[in-house]
Amino acid sequence: MSNRERRGVRGPNSALTEFLRNEGITDAFRRRRELQQDDDEVEAEPEAEQVQQEESEDDEEVREMKRAAALKRGRDSDSEDEDEHVPFKKFGEIDHCVDCGSEFHLSVYSRFINSKSGYLCENCNSQLLQRERQARINQLQARKQRKRIAQALLNRTTVSKIPKLQDVCIREIIQHINEVEVLGDIGNLNRAKISQILSKNRQLTSKTVDLFLTPDLTSLELWDCSNIDSAGLDRIASYCPNLQKLTLFMCGQLHNDNLKYYAEKLKKLTSLKLNGPFLISESAWSEFFDIMAPQLEEFEVRNTHRFSSDSLISLITQAPKLSSLKLSRLDGITTSEAYGLIPHCVSDLAEFEVSYTPHMNDESISNLLAITGPTLVSLNLDGCTSLTDTFLPSLQNCTNLTTLSLRQVPITDTEFAKTLKQWNGTSLQNVDLYKCIDLGDAAIYALLNHSHSTLIELNLNSIPLTRDLLTQVLTEDDHPIKKHLRTEEKQWYKKVNLPLLTYLDLGFVRSVDDEVVAMVGDECKSLHILEVYGDNRCTIRGKVRSGLIVIGRLS
């Protein structure tokens, strides 16, 4: 017996072999039948048979027969040789069905049931086949449904809502987008929806983009321009001269000439947001700002290494109306001087973001907040790794701030807690402290007390919180355990209500377990999404109130 065979590796099978196997007609079956016939009819020539058997010793048939026999013997150890008790019947003979007991004619198609060591009649066999088929279909459907639920979970929605007829139509249109010539009067909301879905499916091309360009358009958002060529981008300005707000993301094909053309044509432009315009050179930026900066109110640029310190200076020195400035991942700005100039040039900013740069320092941000703090609504300093606790006191100037994002900023627990305790006049709505790993219980407790009534979105990913904090802020103050803690004068936290909280990320907060998840769900009535990635004590068994989507649990 070769090695290959012993490992159970089988060669290619014909369709007939496969069919016979499915019908329960195996080699062992045939062999049993042959032997039976031999015993009955050809009693003579035992030697010849012996020889034949030896010859085919290596045959799979024989091995399989032996295996079947061994199995049978193992099962019915009392009966030495079952074949003697239940003699085999030939095809065409009348047999009794092992399932229903009725008589039937044995045929090649009759199925042998191993567990009952007998044949099924045709009726029972077809019923069994039907059942097996149904089971397979059910299994497939269950798998599909599980997949749908998982997919929906990742998309942060729930399954099985009846779609609106508009959504059905949009789905159909998206499928045949290349045949559409004009979208017609479908409403701005639907138009935006189609554009967003096309962007998501990466179907927004030079051809399809024309569907969204109309002369009266004042605001255009295209989230994936990577398939729109330079000529297509030019058409935006030529077809829509009244544009006031333009957002182009992933605009890697945006060329110097395009930007120049926009500066010529878009006389009313006040807001420009670009992500990934890496073909625009330094000089092109400067030229553009020389013409457009005076009228710009919002400017955002992300992901380009050609936006240099000079480009930034040329923008901020010529843009007195600027109320929103967002600069993210600009590797071309290699010194902190340009950022240091921002406070001297702009005032009355409502939104400010400088993210993912090591060149933003404490002094610049402190100066900026001293000047524009009172008007600031949104502040984002994600990934500014050079910042320290030193800038924190200047946050107290921001009396109208609602959105604060400090991802991966190395601020410490005690200082942030101190700042929050002294910070009056504002209530934060969206706070993102993703991977601020030096923060801890004190800072988060201070934050919850500072803004508990207004918090809508909160990201505490990777902050090493203790389970005590999480459970105690979600428990009533007159709970026996809390009373006990108070009388013993141990560390305790008072109850915090979070009536508006809709999104909470507790990913990689290792102390979060099923019980905490259940408490969060029960206490935060508006909570819609809770993320618990990497919390290995959160399992699928935890109780979750209906209407709350918990993402990232272990199964």
Next chain:
Amino acid sequence: MSSNKEYVTLVSSNGFKFVVLKEVAQISSVLQNSQGFEEGKTGRIELDMEGDILECIVDYLHYNYKYKNLEDIGDIPQFNIPTHLALELLVKADYLDI
């Protein structure tokens, strides 16, 4: 229960008439609101759309009516529309708010 059995007639611009349960028609907030006006008395709502579009809309209203209580169970079949009507249907669906 008598109010549940009331019917309204939806009339297309080219004269096709669809008689549907009032409850079914009320899935569309626009059709529901029209009941306060003359359409409410006559039980006849004339719509500015062709017969084939209106047929799709009536189909959808019944689809919605049939499955809206089964949302939790899941397993709702997909509603399909003829491709050549998709754009026009989107305009009308936007108008009817369905």
